Amino acid sequence: MAQAKTVxxxxxxxxxxxxxxxxxxxxRRFEEKAAEMYALGKIGGFLHLYIGEEAVAVGATSVLxxxxxxxxxxxxxxxxxxxxxxxxxxxxxxxxxxxxxxxxKGGSMHLFDKSVGxxxxxxxxxxxxxxAAGAAFAVKYQGGDQVVLCSFGxxxxxxxxxxxxxxxxxxxxxxxxxxxxxxxxAMGTAIHRALAQTEIWRIAETYRIPGEVVDGMxxxxxRDVVGRAVARTRTEHTPTLIEARTYRFRGHSMRDPxxxxxxxxxxxxxxKQRDPIALFRDRCLRDGILTEADLRALEKEVNDTVDDAxxxxxASPEPPDEWLLADIYKE
Amino acid sequence: MGVMTYRxxxxxxLREEMRRDPRVFILGEEVGVYEGAYKVTQGLLPEFGEKxxxxxxxxxxxxxxxxxxxxxxxxxxxxxxxxxxxxxLALDQIVNTAAKLCYxxxxxxxxxxxxxxxxxxxxxxxxxxxxSMESYFYHVPGLKVVRPSTPRDAKGLLKSAIRDDNPVIxxxxxxxxxxxxxxxxxxxFTIPLGVAEVRREGTxxxxxxxxxxxYRSLEVAEELERDGISVEIVDPRTLRPMDIDTxxxxxxxxxxAVVVEAGAGFAGMGSEIVAFITEHAFDDLDASVERxxxxxxxxxxxxxxxxxxxxxxxxIKAAIRKVCYA
Numbered sequence: 001m002a003q004a005k006t007v008x009x010x011x012x013x014x015x016x017x018x019x020x021x022x023x024x025x026x027x028r029r030f031e032e033k034a035a036e037m038y039a040l041g042k043i044g045g046f047l048h049l050y051i052g053e054e055a056v057a058v059g060a061t062s063v064l065x066x067x068x069x070x071x072x073x074x075x076x077x078x079x080x081x082x083x084x085x086x087x088x089x090x091x092x093x094x095x096x097x098x099x100x101x102x103x104x105k106g107g108s109m110h111l112f113d114k115s116v117g118x119x120x121x122x123x124x125x126x127x128x129x130x131x132a133a134g135a136a137f138a139v140k141y142q143g144g145d146q147v148v149l150c151s152f153g154x155x156x157x158x159x160x161x162x163x164x165x166x167x168x169x170x171x172x173x174x175x176x177x178x179x180x181x182x183x184x185x186a187m188g189t190a191i192h193r194a195l196a197q198t199e200i201w202r203i204a205e206t207y208r209i210p211g212e213v214v215d216g217m218x219x220x221x222x223r224d225v226v227g228r229a230v231a232r233t234r235t236e237h238t239p240t241l242i243e244a245r246t247y248r249f250r251g252h253s254m255r256d257p258x259x260x261x262x263x264x265x266x267x268x269x270x271x272k273q274r275d276p277i278a279l280f281r282d283r284c285l286r287d288g289i290l291t292e293a294d295l296r297a298l299e300k301e302v303n304d305t306v307d308d309a310x311x312x313x314x315a316s317p318e319p320p321d322e323w324l325l326a327d328i329y330k331e
Numbered sequence: 332m333g334v335m336t337y338r339x340x341x342x343x344x345l346r347e348e349m350r351r352d353p354r355v356f357i358l359g360e361e362v363g364v365y366e367g368a369y370k371v372t373q374g375l376l377p378e379f380g381e382k383x384x385x386x387x388x389x390x391x392x393x394x395x396x397x398x399x400x401x402x403x404x405x406x407x408x409x410x411x412x413x414x415x416x417x418x419x420l421a422l423d424q425i426v427n428t429a430a431k432l433c434y435x436x437x438x439x440x441x442x443x444x445x446x447x448x449x450x451x452x453x454x455x456x457x458x459x460x461x462x463s464m465e466s467y468f469y470h471v472p473g474l475k476v477v478r479p480s481t482p483r484d485a486k487g488l489l490k491s492a493i494r495d496d497n498p499v500i501x502x503x504x505x506x507x508x509x510x511x512x513x514x515x516x517x518x519x520f521t522i523p524l525g526v527a528e529v530r531r532e533g534t535x536x537x538x539x540x541x542x543x544x545x546y547r548s549l550e551v552a553e554e555l556e557r558d559g560i561s562v563e564i565v566d567p568r569t570l571r572p573m574d575i576d577t578x579x580x581x582x583x584x585x586x587x588a589v590v591v592e593a594g595a596g597f598a599g600m601g602s603e604i605v606a607f608i609t610e611h612a613f614d615d616l617d618a619s620v621e622r623x624x625x626x627x628x629x630x631x632x633x634x635x636x637x638x639x640x641x642x643x644x645x646x647i648k649a650a651i652r653k654v655c656y657a
Contacts, residue, residue, distance in 0.1 A: 069404075103437035112436035119403060120436060124427050130393045131428065134400020141356070141382065141406060164393025171388070327434050328472050330441035330496040 012220060017280075017289045020062060020219050022298050024054040024277050027078045029306045030087055034077070034094055034108075037310065038254050043094045047108050050078035052249035055276035056181050057082040059222025060149055060244075063230050069117045069139075069148045071132050074109035076121030079151055085113040087305055088312040097316035104319040105327070119148075125186075126159030128152070129178065133165045136174035140237060147233045148176045149226075155186025157200055166207040169239035177229050178241045181216065187252045188262040201243035209239050216246030217276040247271040333516050338508040340482035341371045341447075344489040345409065347518045349379050352407060355493060356383040358398055359411030359448075368413045369449060369508055395421035395446065399429045399498075402444040407493060415450030415464040415502050422467065429498040430473030445492045447501035451478075451542055452593050452641050454506070458629035461637075463594030468500040469571040469603075475499045475524055476571040478541045482512035484568055487522030495524060504542050527574035529581065533563030536651055537581040539604055540591040541566050544642060548591055551647045560655055570600060578604065579611045586617040587654040591642055596624030621650040 012020075031049045038047050050057070053075075061070060061082035072079040080090060085101065093100030094108050101113050109123040119135055122128035132150030139146045156162050157180065169176050180200050184191050191198050204211025210232070214225040222244055229240035249272055251259035259268070284290040290298075335343070349355045356379075361368050363376040363386040376384040387394040391412065398408035412418045418425065425446065433441045450464040469476040475497055479485040485503065492499040530545060531552055540548045545566050552562035565581050567573055582588050588608055590601040601622040608620050623642045631637055 101437065102435055102439070105437055106435040110435040112439050114436070114439040119400075120432070120440070122428065124423055127396065127423055127428055130396020130424065131400035131403070133393070134397035134402070135404050136400075137397055138401040138404035138406050141401070142404075160390075161392055161396065164390040165396070167388065168390070168393050168397060172385075327436075327438040329475075330433055330438070 012289060014289055017284050018294070018298060020058055021280060021284065021290070021295065022302060023058045023082055024219065024280065025299060025302045026087065026305060027054045027057065027081050028277055029302050030081060030091070030309070031077055033306050033310055034091070035254060037094070042314070043108065044096065045107050045109070046074070047094070047254040048075040048252065049248070049250045049254070050075050052271070052275070053181055053183060053216065053246045054078055055219035055280070056179070056216045056222055056244045056246055057151065059219040060151070060179055060226040062223050063227040064147070064149060067117060068146045069119055069135050070151070071119035071128050071135065071148065072121050072151045073125065073128060073153060073156070074121055074123040075153065076109065076111050080111040080113060080118050080121065083113070083118045084116040085111070085118060087309040091309040091313035092316045095313040095316065096318070097313055098319045099312070099316040103323060103327070105323070126152070126156040126161040129156065129161050129165035130168070132176050132178070133169045133174050136169065136176035137172065139175055145234050146175070147230050149179060150176055151179045151181055153186065154180060154182040154184065154191050154195070154200060157195055157203070166203070166209065166239070166241065170207040170209045173237040174239055175233045175237045176239045177226065177233055178239065179226065180241065180243045181246055182243050183246050183248045185248070185252070185262060188256070190262065201241060204241035209241060211241045211243070213243045213245065216244030217274045217279060219276060219280050332513050334511055335482055335514050336508065337482045337485050337503070337510045337512070338369065338371055340486040340514045341489055341503065342373055343514070344486045345372065345375060346378070348490055348493045349375070349383060351518065354405065354407045355409065356385065356406065357409045357411065358385045358387060358394055360387055360389055360413045362386060362411050367411070369505060372411065391417050391420035392424055395424040396428070398444050399424060399442055402442045403432065403440050407443050409445045409447060409493060412446060412448035414460060414505070415448050416460050416462055418446065418448070418464060419467070425468070425474070425498070425500070426471050430471045433497070434473060441496050442498045443496045445489070445499045445501055447489070448503065449505035449508070450502040451504045451506070452630065455632055455634060455637060456630070457632040461630040463592070463625065465500070465502055465570055466594055466599055469600070473498065474571060475569065477501045477524060477569050479503065479568060480507070480542050480545050480566050482510060482514045484522060484528070486514050487520055488524065488568065490521045491524050494521070499524070506543055525569045525572040525574055527565050527567045527577035529563065529577065530566050531562065531564040533561040533585065535561045535585055536563065536587040536589060536655055537578070537585045538562055538564045538589045538591060538651065539567065539578055540564065541568065542593065544591040544593050547642070547644055548647055551644050551651065555648065555651060558657070560651065560657055562651060573607070575607050575611065578607065582608055582612045583615045586615055588616070588620045589623065589647070589650045589654055590620065591623045591647055592625065593641055594625050595627045596622055597627050599624055618654040618656065621654050623647050623650045
């Protein structure tokens, strides 16, 4: 059943390369800008950056159809953007403004966008895994062929809900893909201090579902492995557990800026050499898929998009007082 | 109108709603093949099949989360807790996810789920199986909490709960499952959530009580009637939202109030109702409001201690006499 595979990155055409690069670069810039805005006090609360992990969300989401679903944890900006959400409304949500996706009531950790099938950022570790199984249950119940992509960190693996979900998804053959973004640290706790089985993909075997491991810094490798899982899941309703090995270049959140207590500077610098965006950029140039001018044009477009999102967010008014008591119940 | 047990009334409500709406399904431990630990789901598996009556492993958090996820996509799950004592294992899913999704998504998603099963004091089931669980839930904005005391209410309120677009915590009582009463057989009969019922008319004092405590208070009221004290009994039925108007209206008529609850008194439903009454009807009161509550102890096993833990007829009677200065 479970098998580890070294995946060779597949061919990539110009259009796909543009799309992947644009999205990864958009997530990177969006978050760099969000960090800036956090420092200026425009964004409050917790802000968990995804920087360094962009290839996972972008590679995985690139094989989904627009009517498929995605759900994520509190580190959710990348998944929401990759699913196609509007950066303006996302930034407005981070700013706590009325034009935000959740009318300013959710914030960074609770991005939801029903219009693109994004089932939300969920801030209790592990809690959204059963939710993903439930969404997959609904798809199957209604006779659909959509899949549900559920992203979570290695920190969710020790949670009971991880194991309950994999068990139920396997028992009931639910069309859900559990994508573990293993960045090796659950906040400040290194994986070997948290997990008895650090080869997370191997846990799939326990639940008799396919398990695969992939280099999470290689957007095409992620795309391949998730693509295979999606095809299998869509036709056979078989869940899959995928472990994408990645790394977060920043701290756990903006309140953990240096991330220096639990990992060394050398380690971080070493990992930054495998920046997924730089790797893909180099590959596009090396293989002659995109030119330097193409890439610069995409980067310019991203920069403009993010600047526009910030301007939009800043111009959006605060939510009115009467919204405090709205949306607690659906009337 | 037919006479049936509380259990049969719940079963009928489930059956009617499943026939009416294909989005309604049942999920929980032993709900299918075993036909329910308390037989509330008897006969549903043969009628609706495995697609809609689903046995789960023992994993409350997992299967409650599945219900919530399915509800986000438009299904209408009824999740059975074998007893509500086990719902604590799913408390995170209920409180942090189900109750909050509508709000934190700015109204984009809502969770039309019913979480039901027995709760409250039972007979010698001791500390972990004999608790009044409603206080864990009615504190939470985003949840509705129902405690139906009669077979008629069980049917009417469960049907409304299933049709509601929000998460509804529906706590039955295993001591009431065999209770018989008149139940309308009309499939369109429902009772709106958030509407209290005056169980007994009286003029001297209002007693607010639900489930077993409501029945105990009714017995007390009959006995006090012979002593010339006329007791009105209000059953809130839905604890959140609470029908304050009916309670305040009754207090304005009788000028006296006693709240009876089986659960521990500290930060309990009684505290809340007393606060409501003093906020809204202080000037109408002729005596301070009394509370009769369960002792602030876990439920003991020993029969004599168990009886001490729960409000007795004597304690209820004494509280009523006290507020009536009689």
